[in-house]
Amino acid sequence: MNRVKIVVAGPRGNMGKEAVKMVTETNEFDLVAVVDSKNDGMNLSEIDGFHGIEARVYTDIHKCFEELEVDVLIDLTAPAFGKKHMEAAFAKGVRPVVGTTGFTEEDIEELRTIAEEKSLGAIIAPNFAIGAILMMKFSQMAAKYLADVEIIERHHDRKLDAPSGTAVKTAQLISEVRAAKSQGHPNETEELKGARGADFEGMRIHSVRLPGLVAHQEVIFGGVGQTLTIRHDSINRTSFMPGVKLAVESVLRIDTLIYGLEHIIE
Numbered sequence: 001m002n003r004v005k006i007v008v009a010g011p012r013g014n015m016g017k018e019a020v021k022m023v024t025e026t027n028e029f030d031l032v033a034v035v036d037s038k039n040d041g042m043n044l045s046e047i048d049g050f051h052g053i054e055a056r057v058y059t060d061i062h063k064c065f066e067e068l069e070v071d072v073l074i075d076l077t078a079p080a081f082g083k084k085h086m087e088a089a090f091a092k093g094v095r096p097v098v099g100t101t102g103f104t105e106e107d108i109e110e111l112r113t114i115a116e117e118k119s120l121g122a123i124i125a126p127n128f129a130i131g132a133i134l135m136m137k138f139s140q141m142a143a144k145y146l147a148d149v150e151i152i153e154r155h156h157d158r159k160l161d162a163p164s165g166t167a168v169k170t171a172q173l174i175s176e177v178r179a180a181k182s183q184g185h186p187n188e189t190e191e192l193k194g195a196r197g198a199d200f201e202g203m204r205i206h207s208v209r210l211p212g213l214v215a216h217q218e219v220i221f222g223g224v225g226q227t228l229t230i231r232h233d234s235i236n237r238t239s240f241m242p243g244v245k246l247a248v249e250s251v252l253r254i255d256t257l258i259y260g261l262e263h264i265i266e
């Protein structure tokens with residue numbers, strides 16, 4: 001089998017650094033370039049923390065795909081860029097594996113249409129950690145029996161988007177089995193705006209941002225005389241890398257867009 005030619009976008013970020021390491025440590029993968037917000041034209045090996053890792057740095061993703069032969073883009077950048085980077089990849093026949101969060105349902109549908117028109121695989125995974133996928137699946141299972149549910153997600157304070165992509169995906173999976181339902185007292189009021197969190201079909205989502213945190217989520221169900229809490233913690237970013245690797249291998253074998261790693265793991 002030919003080695004998979006990979007570009008990582010966002011290499012200096014928390015996730016990008018781990019992805020560069022995973023790609024360079026995987027025998028079947030070749031890191032052919034990185035797309036960064038700065039350092040155009042440099043070699044990655046010249047940048048702190050990447051000593052000995054040879055890859056050209058581009059700031060223009062279009063130029064990168066113009067000049068190089070690329071199989072897969074791993075995008076770990078910021079909500080404002082994920083969609084643009086996917087469109088740039090599709091335009092050049094590159095298959096995107098995207099961990100960047102902040103996509104709307106409309107974005108995903110638009111991107112799925114492009115992927116299918118071009119018969120290109122694409123994966124958007126709001127969370128690559130196997131434990132987080134299980135947390136979401138178990139939550140969906142529990143919601144069949146306990147329809148009152150609130151999500152509390154906790155992240156580091158450098159995170160740009162709220163709620164997290166994982167919290168949104170969890171709410172979407174739950175809504176597949178739970179009829180929309182307004183929770184709490186019918187006459188409740190918020191004395192401070194936002195006190196009851198974001199409203200997803202009546203489910204409440206609360207976002208905590210603090211230094212010291214990595215990525216954590218609790219899904220709390222309430223029933224008569226009981227509660228059930230399903231919790232996942234990513235203690236560091238290595239937790240996401242087996243999922244990124246699996247997504248790169250899988251994206252080569254599909255010709256549509258898959259949203260959520262649960263569709264690959266099953």
Ligand SMILES: NC(=O)C1=CN([C@@H]2O[C@H](COP(=O)(O)OP(=O)(O)OC[C@H]3O[C@@H](n4cnc5c(N)ncnc54)[C@H](OP(=O)(O)O)[C@@H]3O)[C@@H](O)[C@H]2O)C=CC1
Pocket residue numbers: 009010011012013014015016035036037038076077078079081098099100101102125126127128129158165240
């Ligand atoms: N799916 C999953 O399992 C996970 C997803 N995420 C998501 O991944 C994304 C990145 O997270 P994280 O690594 O913590 O964030 P960081 O802020 O640590 O890293 C983002 C990196 O992307 C760079 N960047 C920003 N814009 C561009 C651009 N246009 N082209 C190239 N590089 C760019 C930033 O550079 P600069 O600082 O110079 O702007 C930075 O180095 C977020 O959307 C986050 O929600 C995070 C963890 C797990």
Ligand SMILES: O=C(O)C1=N[C@H](C(=O)O)C[C@H](O)C1
Pocket residue numbers: 101126127128155156159163164165166167214215216
């Ligand atoms: O920004 C992060 O850190 C994370 N982002 C993803 C999300 O928005 O769900 C995945 C994980 O929670 C870490």
